[in-house]
Amino acid sequence: MIRLFDSARGEVCDLRLRDPGRVSIYVCGPTVYGPPHLGHGRFTLVWDVLRRWLTFQGLSVEFVSNITDVDDKIIARAAAEGRAESEVAAECEAEWWAAMALLGVARPDEVPHATDYVAGMVELIEALLERGAAYRTSDGVYFEVTSVRDYGLLAGQPLESLRAGARVGVSDEKRTPLDFALWKAAKPGEPSWPAPFGEGRPGWHTECVVMALDLLGEGFDLHTGGLDLKFPHHENERAQAAALGRPFARHWDHNGMVTVGGEKMSKSLGNFTSLTDLAARTDPRAYRLLVLRSHYRSPLEVNPSTVADAERALARLDAFARRFDLDPLAGADRLVLHDRHDFAEEADDLYERVAAALNDDLDTPLAVADLFEAVTAANQMEDEGRHGPARRLAHAVNTLFGAMGLGLRAGTDGVDDVTRRLVAERDAARAQRRFGDADRIRDQLVERGWVVEDGPAGTVVRRA
RNA sequence: GGCGGCGUGGCCGAGUGGUUAGGCAGGGGCCUGCAAAGCCCCGUACUCCGGUUCGAAUCCGGACGCCGCCUCCA
Structure with missing residues (x-):
C-alpha cells in the first residue's frame, strides 16, 4: 500500500x-x-x-x-x-x-x-x-x-x-x-x-x-x-x-x-507562463519529466534553464526508445494497467525499486533515477550484444515511465518522400565510401530539420 | 507577530548515522569514414557554530539566509 x-x-x-x-x-x-x-x-x-x-x-x-x-x-x-x-x-x-x-x-x-x-x-x-x-x-x-x-x-x-x-x-x-x-x-x-x-x-x-x-x-x-x-x-x-x-x-x-526565480508563480504576481506558451516552446513531455524529477511537495523552479535540462534528459529517453523501438505507452486518456508479463526477470529488481519509491510518498525523483540507471544498464547490455535481456529491460523501463504518464517516443515518424530518398542516397553513398557526398546529403537533411544517425541498419533520421 | 518548509557538488535534484543517487552541463577515452546515439573514466558536495557519537551532510541545540501560508490563488 x-x-x-x-x-x-x-x-x-x-x-x-x-x-x-x-x-x-x-x-x-x-x-x-x-x-x-x-x-x-x-x-x-x-x-x-x-x-x-x-x-x-x-x-x-x-x-x-x-x-x-x-x-x-x-x-x-x-x-x-x-x-x-x-x-x-x-x-x-x-x-x-x-x-x-x-x-x-x-x-x-x-x-x-x-x-x-x-x-x-x-x-x-x-x-x-x-x-x-x-x-x-x-x-x-x-x-x-x-x-x-x-x-x-x-x-x-x-x-x-x-x-x-x-x-x-x-x-x-x-x-x-x-x-x-x-x-x-x-x-x-x-x-x-x-x-x-x-x-x-x-x-x-x-x-x-x-x-x-x-x-x-x-x-x-x-x-x-x-x-x-x-x-x-x-x-x-x-x-x-x-x-x-x-x-x-x-x-x-x-x-x-x-x-520562478525562487518566488511563487501566481496570476496575482503576474509572473506566470501559460501552458499554451510552454507547449509552443517545448515538448510538454519535458514539463512532465521536470515535474517528475522533483518531489511533489517541494517547490518546483521553472525557468528556461530547468526546462532545457528536462528537454535534454527527455532526448536521452527518446533516443533509448528509438534504439529499442519502444512504443509510447502513455497518453492523455490512456491509463496503463500493471501487467506482470511486462516484467521479465531482468526487470524484477527495477520494478521493486520503482514501486518502493513511488509507494513512499510518491517519490518520483527517486523512481526516475532508478529508471535512468536502468536505461544505462540496458544500453550497456545492448552494446555487449546481450540483445534479449537488454530489450526486456528496455520494455520494463518504457512500461514504468508509462505508468507515470510519460510516453517515450522514437521521433522517427513523419518521414516524407524527399527525406526518404535522401536517406537512401546517403546510404548508397556511404556504402560506396563516397563520404563527401554522404556529408553533403547529411547537411541537406539537417537543413530540413532532421538529426542524422547512422545505425547498424543504415541511416536513421529523427526530428531535431 | 503566528504556523510550516527549505538551505546538497557548475545547475536541477533524491537520499541518509559509516558504502556511487540520478539527470543536465564540463573534461578525458572507446566506438564511428566524420558525426549522432551509446559505453567507460573524472568532480569527491551537503549554510555556519556548538553538542551527542568510534563515526554526522544525516540526530540534538543555536545562528544566519531563503520560501510559503495566515486575503484571492493550483
Whole structure:
C-alpha cells in the first residue's frame, strides 16, 4: 500500500482506504477565468501521476476534479468584456481541457461544475443555519468558525493564532474575522439563484464539500490540491462537513508551488507562463519529466534553464526508445494497467525499486533515477550484444515511465518522400565510401530539420 | 507577530548515522569514414557554530539566509 503525506497529520502515513481495493480522490480544480499556467500544469500532473500509479497497481481509482464556474473573477471579467459569465467560463474551460490534452493529463472520471450543484449547496447552507454554525448578515450567509472545535487543523494552528494574524478585511457584521461567506446576496447584474435565505450565489468554499460528498460519498479517501489551498479553502471545507457531523476526507495532501526565480508563480504576481506558451516552446513531455524529477511537495523552479535540462534528459529517453523501438505507452486518456508479463526477470529488481519509491510518498525523483540507471544498464547490455535481456529491460523501463504518464517516443515518424530518398542516397553513398557526398546529403537533411544517425541498419533520421 | 518548509557538488535534484543517487552541463577515452546515439573514466558536495557519537551532510541545540501560508490563488 502507498504511504502519503497527510496534511492534517503533518506526516507521511499509510493511505488507509475506506473500501479495500478502491481509492476515491477529489482534486480541487481550477476556477475558469483565465489561461491555465504552469502552476495548474504542475498540480494536474502531480495528481495525474498518483492516479496513474494507483491504477497501474491494480486499484480501482475514482478520480473527481471540479470546475469552479461561478466566482468573483469570472463575474469581473465578464463585466469588463460585456459578456455573459457562462460564456467566459465555457471559453476558459475549453482552454483548460486543451491544455490538459497537451500535457497528457487524463480526464477525471467526473468533472462536477459548481453551477450544477447550487441546489445542493443551498441545502447544505440551510442545514448549517439550522445547526447554528452559520448566520445571516445583510450581504449573505456566513460560516461561524468558532462552531468547529478543531478549526485550524489543516493550518496547523489553533483558531486564536490564526485570528491574531488575520489580514481579512473586517466586516462589522462578521462575528469573527475568519468567518467566511457561504452565500453572497444577489447584486444587480450578477448571476444568482433563489434560496430560502435570499437570492444570491454560493461562496467558493461550499461547492467542493457538496460535490465531493455527492460523488464520492462520506469518508472518501483523499482530498488534494495546491498547497495554497490548504488554508483557508480546505480548512473551510472541512469545517462545514465537521459542523454537520459528516465524515469528510480521510486524508489530505497538497502539492508544492511552482516558483520562478525562487518566488511563487501566481496570476496575482503576474509572473506566470501559460501552458499554451510552454507547449509552443517545448515538448510538454519535458514539463512532465521536470515535474517528475522533483518531489511533489517541494517547490518546483521553472525557468528556461530547468526546462532545457528536462528537454535534454527527455532526448536521452527518446533516443533509448528509438534504439529499442519502444512504443509510447502513455497518453492523455490512456491509463496503463500493471501487467506482470511486462516484467521479465531482468526487470524484477527495477520494478521493486520503482514501486518502493513511488509507494513512499510518491517519490518520483527517486523512481526516475532508478529508471535512468536502468536505461544505462540496458544500453550497456545492448552494446555487449546481450540483445534479449537488454530489450526486456528496455520494455520494463518504457512500461514504468508509462505508468507515470510519460510516453517515450522514437521521433522517427513523419518521414516524407524527399527525406526518404535522401536517406537512401546517403546510404548508397556511404556504402560506396563516397563520404563527401554522404556529408553533403547529411547537411541537406539537417537543413530540413532532421538529426542524422547512422545505425547498424543504415541511416536513421529523427526530428531535431 | 503566528504556523510550516527549505538551505546538497557548475545547475536541477533524491537520499541518509559509516558504502556511487540520478539527470543536465564540463573534461578525458572507446566506438564511428566524420558525426549522432551509446559505453567507460573524472568532480569527491551537503549554510555556519556548538553538542551527542568510534563515526554526522544525516540526530540534538543555536545562528544566519531563503520560501510559503495566515486575503484571492493550483
